[in-house]
Amino acid sequence: MKVKFWGVRGSIPTPGKDTVRYGGNTSCIxxxxxxxxxxxxxxxxxxxxxGSKLAAMSPVKVHLFLSHTHWDHIHGFPFFIPAYIPKNEITIYGPPHFDKNLREIMAQQMVYSYFPVNSDELQATIKYVDLKEETVEIGSLKIRSKLVNHPVTCFAYRVTEGSKSMVYTGDNEPYYNFMASAAMDEAETAEIAMIVEEQNNRNVEFVKDCDLLIADAQYKHSEYPTKVGWGHSSNVHVVDMSIKAGVKHLVMFHHEPTRSDAQVDEIVQETRAYYAGTGHTGLTISAAAEGDEIVIV
Ligand SMILES: [Zn+2]
Ligand SMILES: [Zn+2]
Structure with missing residues (x-):
């Protein structure tokens, strides 16, 4: 399988001279x-x-997986040209919310107050699949979904083709005891610590031995203490997970929007230095850049 990065930025697009190398578009792989x-x-x-590339190939069948429906993960969809071309088939997979299914959530950003075209007016055949933790088989691919820790329902995806695999974490923060307080006694604290560890171990198991891990690594570890609960990982979190899981190539993704190209370069160096300091070897570490391709053979 071949992976190509079309957008690598978290939260909001960041055009400008300081982001031309890694790119300013929000998430799309x-x-x-x-x-x-x-x-x-x-x-x-x-x-x-x-979308421009696929429009030239119409009619096409496209399978679009959303980790979650925060703006930076859906706000490009109204500009996805294949959705306007009859005979194209687009299947959108992602999490429903408590009171809305995926179709309703996606339709909300295309009401006339926000956009001139309503989702019912799209010309392609568009199907919506509300996912839970499950495995979807599409052609030669098996795509497994797993819930991760974010302020809204959010999935990581593991794609397997034959003996090759890649995992994309979606927006993800390691689990922690968000109820920790002085009022909690030792036994309660220990019990929650065990649950937290179990959940983080499930994440490691999900990533186990994958060839490529594309991981939300929005923050430097030194920044993380002021961002706890925001739903994102640090560079150190994702290296530690990669070591435990035996990942071959870690690609840091969902770059913090305030970060310049030079600062992303610095984080890559810092992350490689941290990994070298652990004494482990064999993990390739890079940062996703728009236009980069990775072929898993
Ligand atoms: Zn995001
Ligand atoms: Zn998000």
Whole structure:
């Protein structure tokens, strides 16, 4: 399978001279399977460019997986040209919320107050699949979803094709005891610590031995203490998870919007230095940049 980054930024697009190398578009990852199946993860603004490419190939079948429906993961969808072309088939997979299914959530950003085209007016055949933790089989791919820790229902996805696999974490913060307080006695604290550890171990198990891990690593570890509960990981979190899981290549993703290219470079160096300091070897570490391709063979 081949992965291509079309948008790598978290939260909000960041055009400008300081972000030209890593890119300013919000999350969008294209995945081409060996059998030609076309998968896209996330509909951030990066989806506009992959849409232009796919529009020229119409009619096409596209499988679009959303980790969650925060703006930066869906706000490119109204500009996804294949959705306007009859005979194209687009299946959108993602989490429903308590009171709304995925179709209703996606339709909300295309009401006339916000956008001139209503989602019912899109010309392509569009199907919506409300996911839970499960495995979806599409052509030569198996795509497994797993809930992760974010302020809204959010999935990580593991894609397997034959013996090859890649995991995309979506927006993800390690589990922690968010109820910790002085009022909690020792036994309660210990019990919650055990639950937290179990949940984090489930994440490690989900990532286990994958060839490629694309991981939300929005913060430097020194920044994380002021961002607890915001739903994102630090560079150290994702290295530690990669070590435990035996990952081969870690790609840091969902870059903090205030970060310049030079600062992302610095974080890559800092992260590699941290990994070297652990005494482990064999993990490749890089930061996602728009236009980069990774072929897993
Ligand atoms: Zn995000
Ligand atoms: Zn989010």
């Amino acid at each position: 294209g995945l081409d399977a060996e059998d030609g199946t076309i998968v896209i993860f996330e509909a951030g603004t990066g989806i506009r460019m992959i």
